[in-house]
Amino acid sequence: MNVIVEREKGLLELEKRIAELRTLNANQPVDLSAEIAALQGKYAQIQREVFGAMSPWQRVNMARHPSRPVAGDYLAALDRFDELHGDRHYRDDPAVIGGFAKLDGRRIMAVGQQRGRDTKENLRRNFGMVTPEGYRKVKRLVLLAVRLGLPVVTFVDTKGADPGIGSEERAQSEAIASCLYAFCSARVPIVATIVGEGGSGGALALAIADRVIMLEHSVYSVASPEGCAAILWGDAGKAEEAASRLKLTSEDLHAFGIIDEIVPEPLGGAHRDAAGLIAATLQRVAVALDGLRALTSSRLLEERYRKYRRIGAWQGRNRETLSAVR
Amino acid sequence: MNVIVEREKGLLELEKRIAELRTLNANQPVDLSAEIAALQGKYAQIQREVFGAMSPWQRVNMARHPSRPVAGDYLAALDRFDELHGDRHYRDDPAVIGGFAKLDGRRIMAVGQQRGRDTKENLRRNFGMVTPEGYRKVKRLVLLAVRLGLPVVTFVDTKGADPGIGSEERAQSEAIASCLYAFCSARVPIVATIVGEGGSGGALALAIADRVIMLEHSVYSVASPEGCAAILWGDAGKAEEAASRLKLTSEDLHAFGIIDEIVPEPLGGAHRDAAGLIAATLQRVAVALDGLRALTSSRLLEERYRKYRRIGAWQGRNRETLSAVR
Amino acid sequence: MAMPEWLRRRRSKHENGEEAGTWTKCPKCQEVIYRKDLVENLSVCPRCHYHFRMHAFDRISLIVDNDFAEVGGDILPGDPLEWIDKKSYPQKLAADREKSQLTEGVICGFGTLAGFPIALGVMDFNFRGGTMGTVVGERITILLESARERRLPCIIFTASGGARMEEGMLALMQMAKITSAVTRFMEDGNLFVTVLTDPTTGGVSASFAFQSDVVVAEAKAMIGFAGRRVIEQTIRQKLPENFQTAEFLLEKGHVDMVVERAEMKPALARILDYSLGGHEVAS
């Protein structure tokens, strides 16, 4: 069970009671304003307690919240979206949606990993876990965007790349590797948004970008906490502990220079005001695109190179010294 | 039954008798020289009658002769051949063999369609009918050749592209189309040899080249005679008639300017002196490569463009006039 | 530039002319449809949405903004193989010319689509089953070369049974010729869009149809390399109903989108608009 959904239950109960009292207040002569105010105060207090300082594990659960806006919600909020399908070879992967789009008049190529909004859609979309064909579709759309001079905007939301037999047989590694290569060499601006869970290489395949924007309660991690716990301690059950160590929150990643900016979420999470949050996110994307538009493609590639070139932390001589030594 | 194999039977019978008489002659005092000479004369006469002026249908059967040298025989005759496998996505198609090679010291990328030499190999290699993965392997190797500056040499021998359900499902059209595109845009010299049957688009996918060399009794056709007869007359049995109309012999195609040169075959066909014929063919390839080496890649592309640009025959105004009109 | 008279005349013959009062049976659902209603519905069955094969004249009228300037129309077929079976090739050509009012299997030219200047090629199945011979190859090549000179996007509607047998290897080589032209056209950064209509198979499918930036399929169209009959004969069993349909290909990832005929022009207009890009891609 999602720990955030669990904690929301008490609040929903309170919300319901406040609404009831309000109805009562409106229809009856008795004045319940004081009671309502008290409940509202209590509500706000609990809300702050619950959501004010969330642990990394709570963040993970918020990122996975079943009501959290999914990539398709962002695509639907664009002025226009014309979906393009398929890898041209084998299959159209429903875990990835992509196509031509317009953002406040700006022509772009938009691509996102699509979790389902319910069980049925989740089965069809493989819970947003992309297969090799999905990554090949992304690569194809990025190359098309480069041909047409369209900036690329991505919406990242995946537990990780699909780990099934079929995906291994059809070269999942090569598919992700080619996707990374396409993003590194694309001569158009790329803006990535981490809107939900950013799980390992399967997320990075859509997230090499000139500007990486992350939602406050999204997470982005070298492995899912379950995966990390299984790898290190042979026990996926220790996911909460792993989450606490992995530095996967937006603030941690901002401090490391891995993401560029954070979009604040309403208290209680993105789904408490989906429309507002989506609009705010797209606004940030628009600003980022406008900032990148002035750069020539060579400059763009040079800055993208430097941005990733410097990510790392090690002891010993620094890069400059080494250069001199060689 | 192959009509050439049928006709060879009488000759093989005669060959056997001549050999027997020779053994007899060597071991016995009776002089059989006259009888032997007579038989040899008869043999030569029949051979001329049978193979001297072959009909198009006989040519088709010669091209399909089970003993005719296959692509792999040519590859084996190179100084060196290091096979490269796979499309990197789905499968290594055994109907195509390709890889790095050396031809008298010249570094090349060699690719061929591989019929089997027996039923077992034919099943494994799908009778040389290439699937989408095979064409994607070819495309990949051509792109690699371009990266490394290696000329491409191809050996064409196929009834046509694989027409199975799986090939349709995995986008056979797109695979051939991409292969054609790769050959048209490759900035390295390409020499194609038609060593057996060149069947429709499935053959053309390996045959867009700066120099096309065809063996005398190979055929190269818009469709297999059976396919053509089925399409036009709803009767694949009329293949012989179709063969007679399609202008699929090396002489016809040379006259149309579709192939550049013809390698003569020994009387009775390539398999009567496989080693000699293969050496002669590779020699022609070497000469063609040396001729192309001097060209810059832009010049090469320009001449390749013109070569295909002018293939066509129609009434009405010619191209130059039209250009002026526009 | 306005719609030329010949195009307007031939089109009207199909759309509103002598056939207008007749009835047509839908080959898919057997519905009997009044010809005039069918034309008004863009030759789409009102009951089952079957898309009837469309005449090139009607297609051009549907797609362009009432202007069209043909190129290569004076390129006409010869008889390079001196082909003869039940009839001679020139006799077959004459019969098809009479029947279809077309001079060959494709009409090419320039026009505007929702205001966007474009190069447009439209193949027609009514002429020799849309087969590709030297004239189809030459006209499309001229179209691509002219579009490249003018730096205009090119849209080609395909409908083809494949390469034309009666022109032998000269027909097959048109795959190479057109691909050469496509290569140059695209490498200069121009937009190439193909719209695959019913049916698109063989040498057309296996060359320029699938070499474009955006592969659009018209709803319900049959699209494939090998013909359905060939495959059924090879495997000796019936294929599923939806095999090789546009919708099947969408699922298999081969085409970018499936578009209904009524939505075709707006869909193409949007693609043309996106192709105006925004970021300069210096090489």
Place this chain on the structure above:
Amino acid sequence: MAMPEWLRRRRSKHENGEEAGTWTKCPKCQEVIYRKDLVENLSVCPRCHYHFRMHAFDRISLIVDNDFAEVGGDILPGDPLEWIDKKSYPQKLAADREKSQLTEGVICGFGTLAGFPIALGVMDFNFRGGTMGTVVGERITILLESARERRLPCIIFTASGGARMEEGMLALMQMAKITSAVTRFMEDGNLFVTVLTDPTTGGVSASFAFQSDVVVAEAKAMIGFAGRRVIEQTIRQKLPENFQTAEFLLEKGHVDMVVERAEMKPALARILDYSLGGHEVAS
């Protein structure tokens, strides 16, 4: 340039040193092999051809012509996440350093192979399971950058359990960093060859391992994206024995060739020779 002393010394320790007189059991066929015989057979089981995982020292000695100049060897791991579980990350690093005699999971440098000057990177599974952290990323990036400057071909032997957990996202981002370097290196027309040895998985497999011109797999190596255990847990059944082996991948078309260890150096020498090309490809 000659083989540096530290490499010679460490190598000899593994190859002929204190372990020489011991016995080793083949994990595949259970054959008990005299250590010295195993070393002489390049750590390949004489009975079943199982390729034992190779120390980077031994691998370098096997591949280069007795010369090697390391780069990036002075880049050493920090503790960016201040990771601690049963042990702290620095403690784990110290233990692995002691055990493996390596300072990190990859050794990079320049040498010659059959006379061809090359840039060479060799990962070692003995250090943190060959996991990729910031040091592995930095050393390989420096290698690719230096090779690009010198216009030399680059060969990397991979052996990796994936990204290193204890460095979190900084480890994952090395996929992006190395890919950036690979992109530049290859776009300049330089040859990139990867040799995938046992095991190559996760973030290494899904980045530079499969971005090369020629992907060579060492015989019997396990290569994949997801680990075998993860897949088995997901599908709740045992996988076939050959799943994710080099030979399986060859059939599935993922790798260019599978090469036995004894043939590796000559095979790489031939690839290097072909890469000298012949035709100038002006752009």
